[in-house]
Amino acid sequence: MTSKATNVATRFPHAAKYFAESWVCPCCGQGDELNADVTLNYGTEVFEKVSCPKCFGEWKNEYRLHAIRHNETGDVVLNPSQPLAALQALAAASWLDEAPYDSDELTAAKRQARDAMAMAVRAS
Incomplete structure (x- = not known):
């Protein structure tokens, strides 16, 4: 595993659970309500800023028109x-x-x- 892949896995240890149950924080795994903030639209892509009130983790969800x-x-x-x-x-x-x-x-x-x-x- 490359160091970049290791860093991503370390930052988002609960990513698989987040993809399956999008209400679970990919950083800490807690099921507390996540905060969705600004949604930015760029053509066929949408970016949504999300944060966790429990661990204060922040990330962007990316959506692409398929x-x-x-x-x-x-x-x-x-x-x-x-x-x-x-x-x-x-x-x-x-x-x-x-x-x-x-x-x-x-x-x-x-x-x-x-x-x-x-x-x-x-x-x-």
Whole structure:
């Protein structure tokens, strides 16, 4: 692990839990109410300043537009510049289909990719 990766892991030891349950502080792991401050919009990106009243940690949540969804029909148009487009290309070429000769790790990775695509286009 590089020293930069080590520093990030040290600063955000609860990042995985934060991604799963966004109300948990990625710095201290406490479930206290987090404070969202200024939201800055830059084209297809949004940055939200967030802080924790318990540990006084501060960070920015970053959001990127990956799709637009029609309100009435639920039709989705994906942003082709996102990694999701790469997964869709692999799926279209049947590269994400399970095969009897796949290792357990590859089978799990293919399943994860298919699940990620399904969640990305699921109606909200």
